[in-house]
Amino acid sequence: MTADADYRSRSFWLDDIASLGGTLAPRPALPGARDVDVAIVGAGFTGLWTAHYLLDRDPGLRIVLLEKEIAGFGASGRNGGWCSALFPASMDKIAAHSSREGALALRRAMRSSVDEVGAVADKNGIDCGYTKGGTLSLIRSRAQIARARDILEHARSWGETADDIRLLDATEARARLNATDVIGALFTPHCAAIHPAKLVRGLAELVERRGATIHERTTVTAISPHRVDTREGVVRADVVVRATEGYTPTIRGYRRALAPVYSLMMATEPLPNSFWDDAGLRERETFNDLRHLIIYGQRTVDNRLAFGGRGAPYHFGSRVEPAYDREPSVFEALRSIVVELFPALADVAVTHTWGGPLGVPRDWFASVGLDPATGLAWAGGYVGDGVATSNLAGRTLADLIGGHDTDLTSLPWVNHRSRQWEPEPLRWVGVNAGVRVMSSADGVENRTGKTSLRAKAFSRLLGG
């Protein structure tokens, strides 16, 4: 397989870029040793947003990005395209770690990040299909009614008004998305649907035009203070930014920093207007339902259904392999959920299936930070909420690296340190037990109509 064909196969989004005449050909690798101001490891959203905002602050900065494959090869070129204000830790957990005001400030910053992504794309001509249509969380069972009430009550206790989240009755919900068994929905406007690969590839071209250098097909083997080792040579830098998310455990010394957990997706062929006239999503609302095992969908600009979910196993030793992107049983499960939601799609062609690793920290608390003594900076641990969060990370890193105390650098996730994951085999047993509890809870709830207490306890343990 040629490099282009291999990269195309990583997601519908990357394939779409190539189908539209764009190139995925790798940029030149690092030609040898270099001295720079900032070296960034990983050219996904985190690395590229960081370069972008650093250049806003100081256009003369010498920035190099070192990327093992191509820009957008990782989760940034493969995700569900929800540019949402979601943060993986709950408001209660953030407040316990900081203060109520700190949690509220982080929530405000997340919401403005959703708009910031759209504004940068618009200003720089990055046509990533950004449409801020909000998110619908469908309610489709008795247990999900109870969960919706809990979510709404919790949101109100945190000052969210009907402008932030509201309950739709069955008629209102079906008018937006006419899936089966819909008895209501929660709706929040704080989310945009995007084509993630167009955004990440567009950002790569943008930072390059502004003077940063991206070396692709350059594998970083070690990160240490003021130094990055690659097979092609050593890069010395005042600051080294680790922006490798789900791949972090593959770098020496970081095996237990984040657990790579796989999320898998599929895309249908473009669906006819007759389907969408009935199904809805006229404002390209992103959607899920309130089951435990996360699912997510969007109507793409070219009228496909892009749909994904968790449930793939965690692999022993935090291994990350291309083969893990494809788990036939998960693809089958995704397809049957799509048909359960939209019986009209029973015979639809699924043109693409793919997946990729998320980065999960031990306490499910994303973080961004810089140690001024060593010049080592990082951002990540976004779990499944990295699209907008990485934008906030990039802006925050630019302030930290520039030595500026700002509203962003005092947010509660800054310099947060999650503890390491347990050594194996405990890590393998724990993470996979979580996946199993969530999958079986949905089955139990569908059969009994009652909330699964095991799943409730487990989600509290993780996100709550």
Ligand SMILES: Cc1cc2nc3c(=O)[nH]c(=O)nc-3n(C[C@H](O)[C@H](O)[C@H](O)COP(=O)(O)OP(=O)(O)OC[C@H]3O[C@@H](n4cnc5c(N)ncnc54)[C@H](O)[C@@H]3O)c2cc1C
């Ligand atoms: C299937 C899927 C669906 C998702 N859906 C959503 C969603 O809808 N909304 C949302 O907010 N989030 C979602 N996420 C999460 C989101 O995509 C990520 O949090 C985000 O893209 C992380 O960006 P990043 O730049 O930190 O990491 P990545 O995009 O993973 O980039 C890391 C880069 O580092 C490179 N790299 C790795 N090792 C090395 C090395 N040794 N040397 C050099 N380079 C290296 C990789 O090749 C990669 O390009 C999803 C993730 C997946 C996998």
